[in-house]
Amino acid sequence: FFVVNYCPLAFLEEGGKNRTPDKLPAGERTALYARCDAALRRTVEALQPQFAIGIGNFALGRLQEALAGYPLTIDSILHPSPANPRANAGWAEQVEEKLRQLGIL
Numbered sequence: 473f474f475v476v477n478y479c480p481l482a483f484l485e486e487g488g489k490n491r492t493p494d495k496l497p498a499g500e501r502t503a504l505y506a507r508c509d510a511a512l513r514r515t516v517e518a519l520q521p522q523f524a525i526g527i528g529n530f531a532l533g534r535l536q537e538a539l540a541g542y543p544l545t546i547d548s549i550l551h552p553s554p555a556n557p558r559a560n561a562g563w564a565e566q567v568e569e570k571l572r573q574l575g576i577l
Contacts, residue, residue: 476515478534479508494530509538516542523576527551547574 481504483491493504516524516539524544526532528551535546549567552559558566571577 474519474521476512478512478531479504492530505534509534512538513542516544523547523574525549525571525574525576528553545574 479493483493483496485491493501493508496504512534522544524535524539524542524546526535526546526548528548531551532546532548535548539546547570549570550556550559550563552563554560568577
């Protein structure tokens, strides 16, 4: 198992709030995604995993786009954000169940 952050950069708004890459202006977002997608593909080519599991819907979408056609299973687990009501109801148990369903656990 290994963990790779799709975008290893942090974007902070003036007040210190985290701005996720999907909230960047379109031109900036497109350029950033191109570089992050390429880095993700290089990582997958080097490590040749059987699975690519995104944490949340954003990560799943980027995996599906960047790794289309790669011979691996792409799926996701629930993001543990406190703002997500589902994540506040047994996040670890839900993730373990999903990983069992995928045959990882």
